[in-house]
Amino acid sequence: MTREEARARLDALWKRGIEFLGCRVAIMGGAMSWVSERHLVAAISNAGGFGVIACGSMTPALLDAEIAGTRALTGRPFGVNLITMHPELDALIDVCLDHRVGHIVLAGGIPPGPAIRRIKDGGAKVVCFAPALALARKLVRSGADALVIEGAEAGGHIGPVSLTVLAQEILPHLRDVPVFVAGGLGRGEAILAYLEMGAAGCQLGTRFVCATESIAHPRFKQAFIRAAARDAVPTVQLDPAFPVIPVRALVNEGTKRFVAHQEAVIRRFRAGEISRDEAQLDIEHFWAGALRRAVIEGDVEHGSLMAGQSVGMVTREQPTAEIIAELVDQAVAALMARAAPAALSAAAE
Structure with missing residues (x-):
């Protein structure tokens, strides 16, 4: 052929x-x-x-x-x-x-x-x-x-x-x-x-x-160039009572902070400090603006590095x-x- x-x-x-x-x-x-x-x-x-x-x-x-x-x-x-x-x-x-x-x-x-x-x-x-x-x-x-x-x-x-x-x-x-x-x-x-x-x-x-x-941003692109397929993972959900919409992204400091944030919010809910709805909203708002911070501003440590495994x-x-x-x-x-x-x-x- x-x-x-x-x-x-x-x-x-x-x-x-x-x-x-x-x-x-x-x-x-x-x-x-x-x-x-x-x-x-x-x-x-x-x-x-x-x-x-x-x-x-x-x-x-x-x-x-x-x-x-x-x-x-x-x-x-x-x-x-x-x-x-x-x-x-x-x-x-x-x-x-x-x-x-x-x-x-x-x-x-x-x-x-x-x-x-x-x-x-x-x-x-x-x-x-x-x-x-x-x-x-x-x-x-x-x-x-x-x-x-x-x-x-x-x-x-x-x-x-x-x-x-x-x-x-x-x-x-x-x-x-x-x-x-x-x-x-x-x-x-x-x-x-x-x-x-x-x-x-x-x-x-x-x-x-x-x-x-x-x-x-150049730093966003460099994060992709350096990454391996295994670095692009879905967001972690700690408690099924507080669902997290799965998002695949490169692991960074923001990813680790999200897990700690969930723990803190769930702890406050169980202590009676906030309602279930307030807790869910707090968790969902964690990543607000995070993609723009990474893509446009170049904050690759705390922003969201959404990427597929083909990265x-x-x-x-x-x-x-x-x-x-x-x-x-x-x-x-x-x-x-x-x-x-x-x-x-x-x-x-």
Whole structure:
């Protein structure tokens, strides 16, 4: 198999994803708060992938400016990730529709039916996260145009199941809409394997944190470059009576302080000094602003270093286009290497 034949085979494997996203390679950028802003999003789209703005807690006015800023940097398609629990979700959807954003990703919970209908009525595609096959089918019935299945290997807020298991559970049984895989992906060979299982494309976040175009603080990037896969771990929950939403991040002083903070708050609750609700709120507020402190201000000791386990494959700062080309080259090389023994066997016969 020649390189051209291998590339054609790869293009055929993720053709559905390419056609859905309207890009050259079916690689979506993961929406990372403070990182996935106009510069990185535009760079991913300009390199042939599909950048996605992380709206996070932005107001409608801020999102409006961010979409306009991204449009000024790229003429290629990109999407916007909205958090379903945002109090101004409808207004944020309207901002996206006013800008004719073609794809809106709904994250952070089960998307409300009215929100899905609002997006579709406005002419945009809806992408949802599916943590299990039953919910995946329900989301499709509700109108989702595509799904992302994200494994626990991912950075930030995570579910309990690995991508390896989710892919086996969902990909063979759901063909109605394109399904993109995410979580722990760092090389093209792995992307290829999931495409051959039926995925339409993939989503990567951690690999793009150290892109040259990423505005992440140099100290934040260095933390990623130095880290190994085992350094990215979920937050610890000390007492099931006070649930902690699992977030995968690099261990630092802030992580250790969070454990001590939980102990102190739970001790105060048991002593009758504060109510259960006050204790829960105190625990949840510990990380408020911590991601911005790390990404923007460079406080890598006390801020939140959200990272997926693929962080061990981040070894240097690279232009976004180089990262995407590297992933494609690895997938193409894997296809060529697989075909070589078959060609030799055929020649021997």
